[in-house]
Amino acid sequence: MDQLIELLSRLPGLGPRSARRAVLMMLKRRGQVMAPLAQAMARVALDARDCHHCGNISTEEICPICQDPVRANGEICVVEDVADLWALERAGVFAGRYHVLGGTLSALDGMGPEELGIPRLEKRIGAEAISEVILALPATVDGQTTAHYIADALAATPAQITTLAQGVPIGGELDYLDDGTLGAALRARRKL
Amino acid sequence: MDQLIELLSRLPGLGPRSARRAVLMMLKRRGQVMAPLAQAMARVALDARDCHHCGNISTEEICPICQDPVRANGEICVVEDVADLWALERAGVFAGRYHVLGGTLSALDGMGPEELGIPRLEKRIGAEAISEVILALPATVDGQTTAHYIADALAATPAQITTLAQGVPIGGELDYLDDGTLGAALRARRKL
Numbered sequence: 001m002d003q004l005i006e007l008l009s010r011l012p013g014l015g016p017r018s019a020r021r022a023v024l025m026m027l028k029r030r031g032q033v034m035a036p037l038a039q040a041m042a043r044v045a046l047d048a049r050d051c052h053h054c055g056n057i058s059t060e061e062i063c064p065i066c067q068d069p070v071r072a073n074g075e076i077c078v079v080e081d082v083a084d085l086w087a088l089e090r091a092g093v094f095a096g097r098y099h100v101l102g103g104t105l106s107a108l109d110g111m112g113p114e115e116l117g118i119p120r121l122e123k124r125i126g127a128e129a130i131s132e133v134i135l136a137l138p139a140t141v142d143g144q145t146t147a148h149y150i151a152d153a154l155a156a157t158p159a160q161i162t163t164l165a166q167g168v169p170i171g172g173e174l175d176y177l178d179d180g181t182l183g184a185a186l187r188a189r190r191k192l
Numbered sequence: 193m194d195q196l197i198e199l200l201s202r203l204p205g206l207g208p209r210s211a212r213r214a215v216l217m218m219l220k221r222r223g224q225v226m227a228p229l230a231q232a233m234a235r236v237a238l239d240a241r242d243c244h245h246c247g248n249i250s251t252e253e254i255c256p257i258c259q260d261p262v263r264a265n266g267e268i269c270v271v272e273d274v275a276d277l278w279a280l281e282r283a284g285v286f287a288g289r290y291h292v293l294g295g296t297l298s299a300l301d302g303m304g305p306e307e308l309g310i311p312r313l314e315k316r317i318g319a320e321a322i323s324e325v326i327l328a329l330p331a332t333v334d335g336q337t338t339a340h341y342i343a344d345a346l347a348a349t350p351a352q353i354t355t356l357a358q359g360v361p362i363g364g365e366l367d368y369l370d371d372g373t374l375g376a377a378l379r380a381r382r383k384l
């Protein structure tokens with residue numbers, strides 16, 4: 001029980017106190033809450049994989065977005081993190097496919113172009129007949145450095161490189177934006 | 193994955209947004225965080241039981257406190273909830289055993305003396321040679337009504353009935369008190 005509280009308290013948004021309350025609430029409703037939660041978690045932990053194409057996390061080798069032929073509209077949206085992909089999907093403002101970097105360029109964290117899958121992104125341009133790459137990266141120094149690096153790396157490809165425009169506050173994380181702002185930023189995207 | 197987020201967001205302290213972030217963090221560290229958490233949760237859900245004697249939740253039929261002969265010091269501390277028992281144990285201010293009511297008297301919620309295990313508490317007085325029953329109930333109307341009901345019910349027994357004194361703020365929940373306040377209230381307990 002102590003181990004469970006300890007493990008739970010490591011989750012973002014939960015401290016030791018809320019972890020204790022959560023465990024207690026689950027203990028009182030072990031049949032209806034705790035057992036199904038444990039089961040759902042075990043199943044997801046076992047089944048979850050990174051999509052070979054885009055880096056999205058799903059329960060299949062190739063994620064549902066990459067499998068959906070309707071999403072092959074010639075657009076790839078590059079995001080830092082799966083959380084950003086989820087945010088865009090929740091907003092329902094983007095009809096193409098994604099490329100999840102899993103971070104931004106950072107010599108300190110050992111994140112180079114290879115780690116971010118930028119060569120893989122380059123290959124996708126031809127393989128998937130991509131006409132536009134939308135860089136939906138955070139408006140931070142690291143995010144913008146990464147955006148410019150990708151724009152340079154893809155300069156020789158036929159794809160147009162665009163970036164999210166107005167709406168993303170300086171220093172803001174995509175995942176925190178409301179759907180309206182996110183949609184407006186996407187629609188007003190500009191050529192980089 | 194959606195089901196997992198939905199289940200997690202029902203836990204106290206977690207909304208849909210923190211549940212999403214928690215799931216994402218777990219997904220990224222499926223091996224180190226998600227699988228062990230699922231396992232710990234499944235094991236606890238399967239093994240947890242209410243102690244036959246005191247109502248504490250543990251992984252044994254009789255909880256470690258009721259099994260420990262050192263805790264048989266003639267004192268029983270009556271608490272509303274397992275969370276309160278945990279709070280007192282964390283504070284380390286009580287050396288006896290507990291009686292967990294699992295609520296307070298409430299006609300509305302169908303909580304009568306039987307549901308709160310008050311007859312069982314009465315039997316424990318003789319069976320465990322109890323000399324003092326400390327009522328550590330919340331300083332709410334329901335808590336104090338319940339305290340007085342228990343004091344009346346145990347009036348014919350040889351046990352002295354005491355209650356937590358100063359330190360418990362009006363309307364305050366025991367589980368929210370710091371250890372110092374909780375210890376002071378216990379030491380300054382008075383005869384009811």
Ligand SMILES: [Zn+2]
Binds near residue numbers: 054055062064066067
């Ligand atoms: Zn994919």
Ligand SMILES: [Zn+2]
Binds near residue numbers: 243245
């Ligand atoms: Zn017990």
